[in-house]
Amino acid sequence: MSRPDILARLAAAHAHRAREDLLRRVRTIERVDGCRIVIDGKALLNFASNDYLGLAQHPALRDALTKAAAHWGVGATAAHLLGGHRQEHAALEEKLARWTGRERALLFSTGYMANLGVLTALLREDDLCVQDKLNHASLIDGARASGAQFKRYRHADAASAQQQLQSLPAAGALLATDGVFSMDGDVAPLAELAALCKTQHATLMIDDAHGIGVLGADGAGCGAALPQEDAPVLMATLGKALGVAGAFVAGSARLIDGLVQFARSYVYTTALPPALATAANAAIDIARDDDERRARLQQRIAQFRDGAAACGIALLPSPSAIQPVLIGTSDAALSASRYLETAGFYVPAIRAPTVPAGSARLRVTLSAAHTEGDVARLLDALALALPRARGAA
């Protein structure tokens, strides 16, 4: 009997990626001061971070974290159901529910685990899961792991979603969508999708990882702008605009009660360190109440979009902090990214399979921590980088 050597197969896949010049590389950041970072001894302006509000190094969060660690220690020491759940977690869950206008909320250790847990708890083999083509990998993996029929619809296209739902009219159905799409920055047509779910008797799930803290009048995101009855499953993360780590699902008491029993990535994992819950609690106060900080981010977004239009740089229709510059081939995107790095900017190229082949891009992300001068300098550098990269490719 001869079996394939699975380690050799992995190495061959790696070699193939290397030949295509598609290898991902881990870069070690040596210093961070807001959006100023140091890599390989070189100072760079960071336009790749998800720290949209500049909270990751905020004194109030550092203070909350260190005080809580002094009080509780570091690890939660157990899963939530086995003695890992502290007052800090409970207080954060209550605050998240209130902020998002939901009855209850439940913490998960990461967004990836939240999506995996929700989809596998809700869906069974005879069910249907319908998702936007550009949804985050964790939603796709969750649907696959659930064993339900999995159908994807054209990006942000409610009519295409309707066709997919109607293909199995008698199956239990969940429609899942990113609120803000992580590689494009645009917002899903949430009101239309909610109306569709109502007529199709499907359940709507929104992943608002990139909307929370950024969009909505009190920063509660684009998912929370819909009432609980229209968007019954709302998920978002605490590691992006909120500057901490972890994630939550918010919804009805009966949803949360069910997840506590059946979401395996909640049940069988160590609770988030309680001091991180305290830090996230402090982050919400700022994200919710500091209108000026959110407005500053919106000013940078507007400045970047206006500036790009003025120098002929095409952008996608994104109102969020994610402002990708489409390049095309992987080579051209890499070349542009390398040029920007020599000019002092960290803007990684996003290539297939993270985005569809032929749509490689520079994923520029903006933050309230950027100054007007930072954004102006990036625009100048892009205006030089893009013609070179496209010419070379």
Ligand SMILES: *Cc1c(COP(=O)(O)O)cnc(C)c1O
């Ligand atoms: C980042 C992200 C996740 C995963 O969240 P983590 O807490 O980083 O695991 C899930 N969904 C979307 C849309 C994301 O952008």
